[in-house]
Amino acid sequence: MRKHGKLIKQYDGESKLVSSLEEAIRKSGLKSGMTISFHHHFREGDYTTNLVLKHIAALGIKELTIIPSSLSKVHEPLIEHIKSGVVSEIHTSGLRGKLAEFISDGNMEKPIVIRSHGGRARAIEAGEVKIDVAFLAVPRCDEMGNASGNGNQTTCGSLGYAMVDAEYADTVILMTDDLCEYPNMPASIRQQQVNYIVKLDEIGDPAGIASGATRYTKNPKELKIAEYAARVMTALPEYKDGFSFQTGSGGSSLAVTRYLKDAMKRDEIKAAFALGGITQPMVELLEEGYVSHLFDVQSFDLVAAASVAKNKNHHEISASEYANPSNMGCVASGLDYVILSALEIDKDFNVNVMTGSDGVIMGASGGHCDTAASAKNTIIVAPLYRGRLATVKNTVTSVITPGSSVDVLVTERGIAVNPARQDIMERLSQLGLPLVGIEKLVEMAEQIVGPAEAIEFDEQVVAVIEYRDGTIIDKIRKRKQA
Amino acid sequence: MRKHGKLIKQYDGESKLVSSLEEAIRKSGLKSGMTISFHHHFREGDYTTNLVLKHIAALGIKELTIIPSSLSKVHEPLIEHIKSGVVSEIHTSGLRGKLAEFISDGNMEKPIVIRSHGGRARAIEAGEVKIDVAFLAVPRCDEMGNASGNGNQTTCGSLGYAMVDAEYADTVILMTDDLCEYPNMPASIRQQQVNYIVKLDEIGDPAGIASGATRYTKNPKELKIAEYAARVMTALPEYKDGFSFQTGSGGSSLAVTRYLKDAMKRDEIKAAFALGGITQPMVELLEEGYVSHLFDVQSFDLVAAASVAKNKNHHEISASEYANPSNMGCVASGLDYVILSALEIDKDFNVNVMTGSDGVIMGASGGHCDTAASAKNTIIVAPLYRGRLATVKNTVTSVITPGSSVDVLVTERGIAVNPARQDIMERLSQLGLPLVGIEKLVEMAEQIVGPAEAIEFDEQVVAVIEYRDGTIIDKIRKRKQA
Numbered sequence: 001m002r003k004h005g006k007l008i009k010q011y012d013g014e015s016k017l018v019s020s021l022e023e024a025i026r027k028s029g030l031k032s033g034m035t036i037s038f039h040h041h042f043r044e045g046d047y048t049t050n051l052v053l054k055h056i057a058a059l060g061i062k063e064l065t066i067i068p069s070s071l072s073k074v075h076e077p078l079i080e081h082i083k084s085g086v087v088s089e090i091h092t093s094g095l096r097g098k099l100a101e102f103i104s105d106g107n108m109e110k111p112i113v114i115r116s117h118g119g120r121a122r123a124i125e126a127g128e129v130k131i132d133v134a135f136l137a138v139p140r141c142d143e144m145g146n147a148s149g150n151g152n153q154t155t156c157g158s159l160g161y162a163m164v165d166a167e168y169a170d171t172v173i174l175m176t177d178d179l180c181e182y183p184n185m186p187a188s189i190r191q192q193q194v195n196y197i198v199k200l201d202e203i204g205d206p207a208g209i210a211s212g213a214t215r216y217t218k219n220p221k222e223l224k225i226a227e228y229a230a231r232v233m234t235a236l237p238e239y240k241d242g243f244s245f246q247t248g249s250g251g252s253s254l255a256v257t258r259y260l261k262d263a264m265k266r267d268e269i270k271a272a273f274a275l276g277g278i279t280q281p282m283v284e285l286l287e288e289g290y291v292s293h294l295f296d297v298q299s300f301d302l303v304a305a306a307s308v309a310k311n312k313n314h315h316e317i318s319a320s321e322y323a324n325p326s327n328m329g330c331v332a333s334g335l336d337y338v339i340l341s342a343l344e345i346d347k348d349f350n351v352n353v354m355t356g357s358d359g360v361i362m363g364a365s366g367g368h369c370d371t372a373a374s375a376k377n378t379i380i381v382a383p384l385y386r387g388r389l390a391t392v393k394n395t396v397t398s399v400i401t402p403g404s405s406v407d408v409l410v411t412e413r414g415i416a417v418n419p420a421r422q423d424i425m426e427r428l429s430q431l432g433l434p435l436v437g438i439e440k441l442v443e444m445a446e447q448i449v450g451p452a453e454a455i456e457f458d459e460q461v462v463a464v465i466e467y468r469d470g471t472i473i474d475k476i477r478k479r480k481q482a
Numbered sequence: 483m484r485k486h487g488k489l490i491k492q493y494d495g496e497s498k499l500v501s502s503l504e505e506a507i508r509k510s511g512l513k514s515g516m517t518i519s520f521h522h523h524f525r526e527g528d529y530t531t532n533l534v535l536k537h538i539a540a541l542g543i544k545e546l547t548i549i550p551s552s553l554s555k556v557h558e559p560l561i562e563h564i565k566s567g568v569v570s571e572i573h574t575s576g577l578r579g580k581l582a583e584f585i586s587d588g589n590m591e592k593p594i595v596i597r598s599h600g601g602r603a604r605a606i607e608a609g610e611v612k613i614d615v616a617f618l619a620v621p622r623c624d625e626m627g628n629a630s631g632n633g634n635q636t637t638c639g640s641l642g643y644a645m646v647d648a649e650y651a652d653t654v655i656l657m658t659d660d661l662c663e664y665p666n667m668p669a670s671i672r673q674q675q676v677n678y679i680v681k682l683d684e685i686g687d688p689a690g691i692a693s694g695a696t697r698y699t700k701n702p703k704e705l706k707i708a709e710y711a712a713r714v715m716t717a718l719p720e721y722k723d724g725f726s727f728q729t730g731s732g733g734s735s736l737a738v739t740r741y742l743k744d745a746m747k748r749d750e751i752k753a754a755f756a757l758g759g760i761t762q763p764m765v766e767l768l769e770e771g772y773v774s775h776l777f778d779v780q781s782f783d784l785v786a787a788a789s790v791a792k793n794k795n796h797h798e799i800s801a802s803e804y805a806n807p808s809n810m811g812c813v814a815s816g817l818d819y820v821i822l823s824a825l826e827i828d829k830d831f832n833v834n835v836m837t838g839s840d841g842v843i844m845g846a847s848g849g850h851c852d853t854a855a856s857a858k859n860t861i862i863v864a865p866l867y868r869g870r871l872a873t874v875k876n877t878v879t880s881v882i883t884p885g886s887s888v889d890v891l892v893t894e895r896g897i898a899v900n901p902a903r904q905d906i907m908e909r910l911s912q913l914g915l916p917l918v919g920i921e922k923l924v925e926m927a928e929q930i931v932g933p934a935e936a937i938e939f940d941e942q943v944v945a946v947i948e949y950r951d952g953t954i955i956d957k958i959r960k961r962k963q964a
Binding site for chain 2: 001002003004005006007008009010011013016125126127144145172181182183185186190191192193194195242272273293295312313315320321324325326327328329330331333334
């Protein structure tokens with residue numbers, strides 16, 4: 001199979017600047033039935049997706065497939081565009097808030113498609129989804145379209161997801177609030193890829209970047225889990241000079257970095273690289289010399305966003321370079337460790353990060369299954385239960401990452417090792433850590449919060465979950481309403 | 483039309499390092515009749531093209547099409563590979579020395595194809611030529627294939643031509659003499675693009691980079707031409723803060739930089755960027771603040787090669803970013819000025835940089851027609867005659883750049899402006915420069931060296947010259963031998 005080829009268009013020497021978003025949409029030739037894309041680097045601070053769809057709706061364009069790299073609570077206005085027929089199909093990594101409920105309630109005719117970040121890059125490169133027009137908000141660009149993630153008004157750091165769209169979309173429209181002198185270099189998106197540029201007053205609220213998934217925990221239970229996870233990491237043979245790791249979003253996962261740093265200091269061990277959504281603690285590891293390189297597909301906070309432009313060993317990478325399984329080696333393929341969160345994990349180590357225990361979509365696939373499949377050691381960090389709901393349970397509501405990719409589960413009450421990894425079991429058994437079988441953790445959780453109530457679903461499929469290689473790993477059905 | 487898509491191959495987690503070039507060739511699946519590519523960043527110092535072909539010949543593979551970005555005198559051993567049927571077709575920008583004579587003498591069945599640097603990138607992207615295996619020498623890379631142009635043993639600076647091959651070739655083999663720790667970042671070629679890596683003792687002689695076209699002149703005639711050219715540049719309206727320029731290789735062309743710098747100092751004018759094959763004088767302009775950015779597709783000397791890695795505003799660009807006419811704006815498309823050499827120029831301003839006045843191939847298309855077509859002002863610098871041969875003449879031996887792309891011809895005896903550029907004529911007429919009609923220059927040259935002897939050619943076409951857009955602009959025929 002060959003990579004999908006972007007439509008070849010020849011620059012005519014005219015200015016790429018257009019006076020309004022409406023004009024850009026008209027010039028792009030966007031028509032009903034086409035596919036458009038957005039990126040989610042601004043997370044809850046994204047202003048442009050809603051704005052673009054408002055203009056598209058006003059132009060009477062309908063039946064669009066939208067493939068944002070992800071969606072957040074801020075995208076609630078999509079509900080109206082679905083109702084009015086402007087948007088008829090959605091492919092995304094995640095979905096939250098009222099929009100997620102709306103879709104969980106079966107209000108779209110076509111099921112949405114959930115993809116991992118690596119899976120999205122793969123699908124675009126393979127031409128399984130073809131982007132007619134990409135609408136990409138960029139914190140800075142010049143009049144030819146050389147664009148970067150740090151501007152005078154707004155900042156999002158890495159433009160890793162947008163880079164894939166710029167490379168493969170037939171038409172690329174940039175929106176910026178900082179139109180700077182030519183040439184804006186170094187550039188994440190290059191002038192050769194860009195068709196039109198629109199200057200807007202504001203493209204996003206950088207404060208929204210750090211919202212949601214990337215809080216810094218003081219919760220003792222989360223800290224305990226993080227400490228255990230760091231002890232597991234440092235007990236394994238990959239913990240040596242030149243090792244590599246990624247920590248996902250979520251309180252415990254992020255907190256692992258702190259404990260890991262103490263260990264690295266004590267043992268005088270340095271990491272070759274850290275990968276992923278990059279956060280302030282990782283930037284500190286880089287600046288203090290504990291990690292030699294950061295690979296950044298998405299900056300999870302403003303410290304990380306500023307660091308991409310400032311630190312020469314903080315490297316922006318595209319989602320394809322990050323986690324695409326169908327190339328000659330994404331960066332994730334070299335991971336020694338990945339630390340990931342879970343909404344639910346079952347007795348076969350299958351992980352759900354997509355749906356709540358009430359069956360409603362509330363999360364994102366992200367790089368979860370990509371990095372779990374790639375890393376030598378995949379460690380899931382999760383509390384045994386949350387509120388009155390078990391995290392560790394017999395069956396997960398939906399599967400994002402198959403248990404075969406998971407090596408260790410760390411909870412505050414015990415650590416379960418996948419039976420396939422006897423080597424890890426042996427290493428850990430010498431450390432006095434609370435090792436238990438995963439069935440035991442399921443029992444413990446059930447004893448505390450009681451047995452999980454079965455969720456009742458209708459037949460209607462509201463979401464199809466693609467594994468990173470494009471196979472369907474699960475389906476989410478409409479929740480049955482009282 | 484869509485871009486050609488590289489074959490999608492999936493990394494299997496095995497080491498990409500192979501023990502020998504022979505093994506790499508075997509693993510690549512190279513077969514008779516296929517197309518392979520090389521880059522010419524080492525110019526006369528290239529060790530690997532000959533080496534690879536020697537191994538291919540030993541394996542009994544035949545009838546290959548080779549598409550190096552260019553060829554030099556050092557590639558004379560190709561003659562034997564042509565004779566023995568290992569190589570049956572050549573696409574290149576240039577050709578020199580005995581190999582060029584061998585081809586001029588009609589010793590290949592199929593005519594070679596001459597392309598400009600932008601035209602080569604265009605043809606590869608459009609799938610007009612499909613590279614089965616790219617053999618790319620890189621001064622440094624890590625075990626996954628992240629490669630760059632500055633290594634411990636050798637240095638070539640920009641890998642701009644190689645970047646195109648790495649992006650589009652179905653199989654990419656890197657050869658390096660500096661295998662470094664992972665990750666080698668920043669990288670010009672990325673691990674996702676690379677299939678196999680071979681460690682060699684030596685990949686090239688950096689001293690060979692500065693040989694040939696990039697000498698620094700002390701010739702008074704060349705300096706006079708350069709001084710005139712700089713006066714022409716500074717007289718035109720584009721000469722203001724934020725302007726851009728490129729100087730080609732060749733004595734006068736390179737010397738323009740010196741006079742331009744004096745003017746910029748005097749007038750307190752700074753350039754936004756300089757482009758091209760980058761030389762030491764341009765690096766000095768960058769470091770001294772006369773130029774804000776350098777875009778470098780090829781480092782013409784070791785100072786430039788070192789600067790790419792050192793100066794943050796010295797940017798490596800691919801040949802597609804440099805001069806491909808079929809994208810949304812190569813960097814050349816933003817040029818205010820380009821200063822180019824000529825072997826011959828005719829009364830219609832058509833330029834030959836390919837064949838000597840004896841009809842023998844001796845030069846390279848390079849970025850000549852690309853930048854001439856792109857720049858607002860194209861200035862050809864050339865002596866009226868060389869030895870006993872006129873440079874300015876009624877008819878050029880072969881056409882690389884059409885006269886419609888040329889605005890001004892500067893010789894030591896007079897400056898001719900293309901009649902289509904009356905605006906330039908008016909500007910220059912106020913300066914006391916020796917303006918003359920180009921026919922007058924043809925006459926003057928003829929008076930000095932006598933009329934050009936007509937070259938006799940046979941019917942056989944030995945080379946087809948493609949213009950940057952893929953149309954055939956000229957053909958070179960076999961010279962008639964006495």
